[in-house]
Every structure is written in structure tokens, then in C-alpha cells.
Amino acid sequence: MPPLYPMKLINIVANITLEERLVDIAEAHEASGYTVLDARGAGSAGLQTGALDGESNILFLLLVPESKLDQVLADVEKLMKRGHHLATFVSDTQVLRREKFD
Amino acid sequence: MPPLYPMKLINIVANITLEERLVDIAEAHEASGYTVLDARGAGSAGLQTGALDGESNILFLLLVPESKLDQVLADVEKLMKRGHHLATFVSDTQVLRREKFD
Amino acid sequence: MPPLYPMKLINIVANITLEERLVDIAEAHEASGYTVLDARGAGSAGLQTGALDGESNILFLLLVPESKLDQVLADVEKLMKRGHHLATFVSDTQVLRREKFD
């Protein structure tokens, strides 16, 4: 059985205009990469149907070792403090090949 | 470090025609919002290539506090009892800013 | 409350050309189904903007009982050994209706 290693999965739902900012955060903390999915939805910022950029969400996924979690979340929190509408949630997960994500 | 709070993430894979029903469930239980992603796949209802509405899936994501989990799942279960093809799974997660999701 | 049963959720981020191979793995291990979402991102294989097949990711989701996890991961590991760029992570989750996924 291939071994699995614990890792944190940060999930962020945000408007698509924030994609570059989130990529910047991933790069600033030297994450091994990131994944983006187009999404729609609704929340305190209203309905996000996905039809126009102003009302399109993304789901931004970031795998980081636990050691980086706090710093990344601190940067995400900064965006939220500025007023941006983000839904951020963190899950425990386990990866194949730890060295890819360190 | 920004604090994290436990929350339940309900994941539902369903045909796209059920999107409105799932939104209704989210609203009925006063979830703070919901997120929808387009998907394809296969299961007991056959191949879902995404090319036509009849064969398109969505992944519906719903963050709720543990206190609401049972009631939401009961409603999802009702849809399944009626015969709808849903794959439903629930994960533990942790959110930034609990007050957004209560 | 509808009962929940533990299950493993395998998440694989890969280039879209690998979709058929991943479906083959799911079928070889008699998974009840699978779910695919289009994605973009970046990693050791560079930027994946989603504009052309050569630079498009998918997020492949596979729910399996713990008993099948090792065998599935062994097959995914084989793809990685051949050089394919995959980000694979496994989470604990709980499903409604265990019999659907066994």
C-alpha cells in the first residue's frame, strides 16, 4: 500500500475577480501548486449565478503542510478584513507523495 | 493565527434538474449560503456526460453547523426516498469566522 | 436522523487526458461510480489554464469503502510512477446509504 501523509486542504469560495489574489497568496507561501474550479452559489453577498464575472464564484483549493496553515490563513483573513466575501474552510486530508506538497 | 471553528460540509452529487430543490432545502434550514459546481460522472443512474441537461451532474456543497445536520439530511433523504439518484457524503471541516455560517 | 457510514473519498487532480485512465481504475475496482469536475491550476507540471486540452485539469472524485482504498491507490501510484502529474489526496467522509457505495 502506498503510504499517505497528513496535509491540510484549504477551501476558499470567492468571487472570480479574487483569483489572482489567491494565487498570489499560494505563491507567497511557496505552495506546490493550487487548483481552481468554477462555481456558482449564494451567500451574504447575494446570488452568484455565474453568468457574468461580477457574479461568478470559484472554489480555490490549496494543499499545504500543517506548518504553513496559519500563515496562509492569516493572509486570507486579511482579505476578509478588507471586506471581501469569502467562505473559507479547512479539512484534514492525506496525500500520496508528501514531497510534492512540502 | 485566525481561529477555526468546526462545521459540517454536506456534499451532494445530483442531476442538475435537482438544483432548485437542493437550494430550497438550504434555504428552508436557513443555511448562510450554498455552492454549486458543474460535474459529470457515472453511477447507478448511468453515464452523466454533461452534454445535455438530462445527463449533467452538479456537486452541491453546503456548510452547516452540526446542530442543523440532521434536519438537512432528513430532507435530502426524502428526495432519495422519492427515487432521486443522489450521492451524499458529509465531512468534518473547520471554518474561518463561525458567525458567517450559523 | 438518517444514519451515516464511514467511507473514503479519493481526490485526484490530473490533466484531462487522464480521465479515461482514472475511469478505468474506478471500474476495475468496481466502484459504484465516480464524479469529474473541470479545473485549472498550477503545479510542478506548470500552469494549467484550462484553455486547451493539454493544459486542462480535472478533479476526479471517488468514494470507496476503506477495504478498497489500498488497491485503488496502488493503481493511482502506478500512473504516478509512469511519470504522470497527479495530486492525490484522501479524506475521511460519511455517506448516506452505504449500500450505494459498497
Added chain:
Amino acid sequence: MDLSNLLIPAVLFFALGFLAQAVKSDLKFPPDLAKALSIYLLIGIGLKGGIELAHADLGEATQAVAAALVLGLGLPIVAYVILLAGRIDKLNASAIAAHYGSVSAGTFLTAIAYLSAQQIEYETYPLIMLAIMESPAIIIGLLLARFSRGSQAHDAENARENHMGELLRDAFTNGSVMLLFGAMVVGLAVKPSSLDTITPFFGTLFMGALSLFLLEMGMEASKRIGEFKRVGGFLVVFGILMPLIGGAAGLLVGHYWLGFGEGGVLLVAVLGASASYIAVPPAMRLAIPEANPSYYLTLSLGVTFPFNVIVGIPLYHYLAARLTGA
């Protein structure tokens, strides 16, 4: 029956898509493109139907509408009876049956391309009939399901939810129905000079866009072959038998009732023979959730559709020509 008539772009692109999938090509079609094309094609048909309706003879149009209702309500009942005879359970039978009362726009448009390529004239009432047939097919499917549930006492909740009001509402607010009728109203209401501004988009491009759509639908049909095992031999046979029955009904209605010529009779045959895969599946998803979508999608998309495009259209045409003595 000259097979070289099949050498039209729509059929060849369908075959190309089918082949690409069959040889496991890595050709991929973005899912949204198929959806965009189907919206476009439904609007295009609706507009054309509306423009024709503006010039139509009221008496003839009424007859055509009546014939559409008869086909749309009658064929599902025939299908249901055959399916029950084949030991398909009642709810799956209801859902499948509904598909055969409705029409495959892709098949119908291929028939039009086929006629145009041979410069055969055709009546335009079938365009209107196509739009009409969606709703009755959905309604009869729901009625059959209701009746099945009652007799099976299978699922009190679904039976209750589907009371008659909901049922009619769903049949008429179906997305495809709204596009077809809405565009028909636009075609009727707008004066020609104003319609001309959108004709380059919805008219001139139509056959090219259809080819692209059929390329993708060929791939979709081919993917469904993998599902034949799941669906079983009886249903696959049904998927070939039923279009022959529907086609025959259409030929008779087109010729003896409506008195159409060779082209028009062929089109009515195609209305009868083809099964919906755009409008009806989502309707059945909601209305008869107990039925397995794998059955009705495999049949309409994987069996009946390719059968009609490759074998059915030239066959019905041959018969239409014999009937009408053309």
C-alpha cells in the same frame, strides 16, 4: 433508395463523432458547447415555425396540430403497452414511453437537411407539430406514472406531489417547450424587416451549427453503447422497433390524414419515429424519479437516434415516396 443521399454534412458529422468515440479517440467536446448549440437550435426551429405559422392556412394548421396531439398522446401509450409486455416495470415504462411521444430535434433537422440536399419540397407544418408534441408527451408520461403508482401503491408521496396542476405546469414550463414556443411567438409577432436582423444568426448559420451539434451527439450516442449491457436486450430491440412503429404511424398520419407530399410525409414519419433526448429527460428526472435515467437516455440517445439517422430517414423516405407515388 440511393445511399449517396446520406452523404450530407449532418449525417457525416454524426458518423464522425460516432466513429471518434468508437475508436476511443481523445477528442473532447466542452459540455457547455453542446448545451449552447441545443438552445440555439431550438430557437432556430421555433423562429422558423413562427414565420411559417404566419403564412399558414388556419384549417390546415389546425389539422396539423390535431395530428400532433394524436401522435404525441398515442405513441407513448403504444410504447407503454409494449414495454409492459416486455416485463419492464411500470414506472420505467412510463418514463421511456414519454420520450417516444416527443421528438428528437436533431433527427428532425437531419431529415430536413436530407430533403434539402435532394431538393425535395416539404410542407412546413411539421415544424409546428414538433413544438406541439413536447408537452403532450410529457403529460401522458406523467399520467402513466401516476396511474402506475396508484396501482402499485408504490410511492404515496410522489403520487401526491404530482397533482394535476403541477403536472400541467411542468409540461408547459419545460425549458425546451418555452424556447420553441417563445421563439415561435417572436417569429409570428415581429415584422419581417425586423426579423431580418437576426436571420443571419438563427437562419443562415443553422445547418452548420446543426452539423457541429450532430458531431457531438454522435459521440454521445457512441458512449451509450457501453450501457447496452445494463439496459438489456429487450430494451435495445424496443429502441429499434418503436421508431418503426412511430414512423409507420407518422407515414399514415402524414399521408392519409394530412395529405402531405413526399417531403412532408417523411417529416411526419420522423416526428413519430424519433425520441426526445433534450426536453423529456429532465422532465422525467423530476416527475418520475423512480425510473432509471440510464434506460431512457440509452434508448433515446444510444439506440433510436443513430438508428433513425442512418437507417430510419432513408427508409421512411423510401416508404413516403411509395405512399405518395412520388
Added chain:
Amino acid sequence: MDLSNLLIPAVLFFALGFLAQAVKSDLKFPPDLAKALSIYLLIGIGLKGGIELAHADLGEATQAVAAALVLGLGLPIVAYVILLAGRIDKLNASAIAAHYGSVSAGTFLTAIAYLSAQQIEYETYPLIMLAIMESPAIIIGLLLARFSRGSQAHDAENARENHMGELLRDAFTNGSVMLLFGAMVVGLAVKPSSLDTITPFFGTLFMGALSLFLLEMGMEASKRIGEFKRVGGFLVVFGILMPLIGGAAGLLVGHYWLGFGEGGVLLVAVLGASASYIAVPPAMRLAIPEANPSYYLTLSLGVTFPFNVIVGIPLYHYLAARLTGA
């Protein structure tokens, strides 16, 4: 004011989309199609603007640009004052105000379709004005927000981040602004014979593609009605009042300043009356994150847009005809 003039495809498809959503039809539009169509339409407008600019009289063009700047900078200030009077907080007021200095391309193009259907001539300077108005509207929105933050000392960080350089950069690198201006440059720079190769795509198809876009925008507008409760009565009233003010400003500018005829004056009125929902919302997302997008999207898409398409355009036209004595 003959209401049959509203029977043009653009308006009818908008109404069809609105209706489909209102009756809870299961009609679905793939999200990427709407985005593709808006890119296409912006390029189409830009190209047309560039071609017109090539033939334009320099003096008149300068006047038109000046007028566009006045409207784009002035209307947001009017809006801001009204919103503050209605006790909307300053940052939401800034973000909403910015939308009203800019233009809804969908509304503007509907007005052009409306004029074409009645064979009314129009000056083409408004096409150039449309492109010009995006940036000032964004800039003034940011300036208002900056001023608001200063006075509220609400969020030092946002105030700092938005220094003047960034601010101008964002206003001119806005995606819609780049498409409009970029296409305008193409229209200006390329010689006609070479432009002809892309005219079938960006020109001939334009009105049809607009209809498809408006079908989807009708659905979007209708979905926003559910948000009225969240937004509150005052803002909904503002969403109808403000286009009347902007429309009046446009009428006056178009007639007294620019001296346009009936058609041109109507178009300037629409520039004033309409509110952006493509270009400005993403700009406000980044620049005024404290504002709630639900407010500005509901207003521009759910209130002002349908009001202008159904009521505004014929009203402004009636007034433009009276003003110009046509």
C-alpha cells in the same frame, strides 16, 4: 408612443427569458455562454465604434468625448448624493454610484435595435461615448470610496492600497474597457478590405447574438427579483428614479450640447440612464470590497435594466422626438 415598436427580437427575447424564470421554468443557460456572448458583443461594439471614428469629424468627436466625460463623472456624483440622502452607507453608495456613470451595453444595443426597426437614423458618436464612459465611472467610484473611507476612517488598509496609481491602472485595464478600446483600435487601424473578412462574424451576426444574450439577461434580471427584499424599498425606488435622472441628463446633453437628431438623442439618453452590469461590478469587487455586491447587482441587473428595456427606451424616445421636433 406606439408600443408595437417594442415588438423587436431583442426586447421579446429579453421578455421570454424573464418570463421563463418567473414561471420557474427549468430552462438553463450554460454560464460560459453568457460570458462568451458578452465578450463578443463588446468587441462588436468596439469595432463599430472604431470604424465610425475613422469617418468622424474631429470637432464633433471631441465634443462627444467631452460630453461622455461629463456624464460619466457627473451622474455618479448625483447618484451618490441621493443614496446618502436615503441613508445608504458611504461605501455602498460609492459602489452603486459608479454603476450609473457607466453604461449597460445590453440596453444600449437594444435601443439601437429599436431605432433600426423603425428605420430611424442615429448619430454614431454615442458608440464612442459608450466606450469612454466606463473608465471615468470606475474612477469616480473609487474616488468617492476613498473620500468615504477617509471621512469614516473605516478601513485604513483599503484606503492605503487604493493609491491613485493603482486606481487609474485598474480603471483602464478593466477587461471590458480593454475589449472596447482594443476593438476600436482594430476598427480604426485595419484597412476596410481586411476588416471585411471579420465583418460576417462581428457585424452580420451581431443582432442575433444580442438576442441570445438578452434571453439570458432576462433570466438573470428575473432571478434578482428574489433579492429585492434584501436590498430594501429605497434602493428599488432608486433603481427606477436614477435612470429617469440619467435619461433626462442624456436627453439634454444630446440635444442642447451635441445637437443630435431624434435617434442620437435617444442613444445619449440611454447612455445616461443605463447602469453597467458587465464592466463595473468586477471593478467594484476589487476596489470597494466593503460594499455588498448584492446591492449593486440587484439594482443594475434586476431593476434598472428591465425598467430601461421595457419602459425607458420608448419613454426616452418619445421625449427625444418631442425635443428634436421629429
Added chain:
Amino acid sequence: MDLSNLLIPAVLFFALGFLAQAVKSDLKFPPDLAKALSIYLLIGIGLKGGIELAHADLGEATQAVAAALVLGLGLPIVAYVILLAGRIDKLNASAIAAHYGSVSAGTFLTAIAYLSAQQIEYETYPLIMLAIMESPAIIIGLLLARFSRGSQAHDAENARENHMGELLRDAFTNGSVMLLFGAMVVGLAVKPSSLDTITPFFGTLFMGALSLFLLEMGMEASKRIGEFKRVGGFLVVFGILMPLIGGAAGLLVGHYWLGFGEGGVLLVAVLGASASYIAVPPAMRLAIPEANPSYYLTLSLGVTFPFNVIVGIPLYHYLAARLTGA
């Protein structure tokens, strides 16, 4: 070499996309639109190739096919040798090399637009050559990889998996190859009156759709600049050197072997100079997974493509004109 010749829509839209990305505009292109456009363009080229093939002289066509094979098989070998000399590992060298035996449809079509804008005639055989060149390029890439693996004994499993049968199958069922050849067969098989029904879509719109595609590809190319660091100086230089070598080979083949005129020679030069970014990358993903996609995508999309569009085409044209004495 008159630079104003570059003022054609295709090139300007490419530049606009490149610029938008370079200034970090928030302009976004829905990913599915790019994919839809590339499917459309491949079909359009294939159809045009098929129509031309129907009129082609058999002897000349055979020569063109032979020349395409020579370029498609030869250039990757040249590229491979250069890459090894630059100390690129063998598997990455194989994968990169394959791209240079194939063709960038976007570049080729830009060259056609460039010729059309100057009303320069061109032979149509290069259209057929383009379709031919995909498969040999893929095959030679796989053979090089196989050879590399053998000598490196690096990965027994991949070596085993890629036996010759699979290898040929993959090269001919490649999605782009199937679209090009499939559409070519349609263009050949369908009679002109029937082809006319799809010409408005696949022909008349072609250059406009190309412009939209190049707008997006300009953005994609620009995004790749951020990857130059990862890829390294040698490879970036290779991405400019190799098109010069391929272009020279194409010039010589086009003039001395095929005897084409100014236009045709330019097109053969572009076949040689350009590197695939639609067809070959997915093929290499599967066949040479050990190679890093970041290398070959950055080179073909981020270096060679913009170089050819901006510098290459006018340069090859200048040389083609000198060679042919036009």
C-alpha cells in the same frame, strides 16, 4: 517588408490579448470558449482542405503529401539533436521535438489572413499538408521516446506499454487529427450544393472566429512568460531558433521541391516553423508522461507562437518573395 501588413485583425487581436494579460487586466475568457473555437477552426480547415483536394492534381497532391511527411518526420529529429546538445534530457527532448514536427493551426491561419490582406495568391496544398503533418510528428516523438527509454532503461513499464500498435493508434485517433481528416472527408464526399448549406457557418465566419481565438491565445501566450524562469534560457532560445530552422526548411521545400509561388512558399515555411499546441500536447501527456508539460507548452505557446505571429510570418514572407522572385 512593410510592417503595415501586420495590421490585420488576426494579428491585432493576438496583440490585444497579449497586452491585456501583460498589463494584468482582469479580462477573462471562459475556458470552454477557447476549446469550442479550436474545434470549430480545425473543422473549418479540414473542410477547406477537402474541397481543395477534390480539385487537386493527383501528382501535385502526392508530392505535397510526401513533402509533409518529410517535414513532419525530419524536423523533430533536428529538434531532438539540438535539444540533446543543449543537455535537455532525452524524454523531454522527445516530447518537445514532436511539437515542432506538427503545426500551429493558429499561426498557419494567421499567415493565410496575412496573405489575403495583401491579396497574394497561394497554393492550397499546404492546407492538406497541415492535416498530414500531425500524425508523423506524434509518431516520431513516440519513437524517440521509446529509443530514449531503451537507452536509459529508465522506465521499463512505459517502454512496454507503448508498443508499436498502440503508438500508431494514438497517432491516428488523436482528436485534432480526427477532426481535420474527418472534415476533409466531408469536404471531399459531399456535393457542392449540399456543402453550401454549411459554408456560412464554417467558411464565412472563419476569419472572425479566428480573431476571437487569437485574442484568447494572445492571453495564453502572455501567461506563459511567467514560466520562462522555470524553463530556462537555453529552451527559450531554442523556441526562437527552431522556427527559424523549420521556416528555412519549409522555404526550401516549398520552393525547390514543390515549386510553389510566393504565397505557397510562405505557407510551407509556416508549416515548418510553427509548433503545435492543440494536437500534440495531449498526445505527449499520454505517451511521454515523464516529460514536463511545462516545457513543451511554454515553448510552443509562449515562445514560438508569438515569435512566428509577430516576427516570423513577415520574415518568411520576405524570404519567400526573394526566393520566388515575386
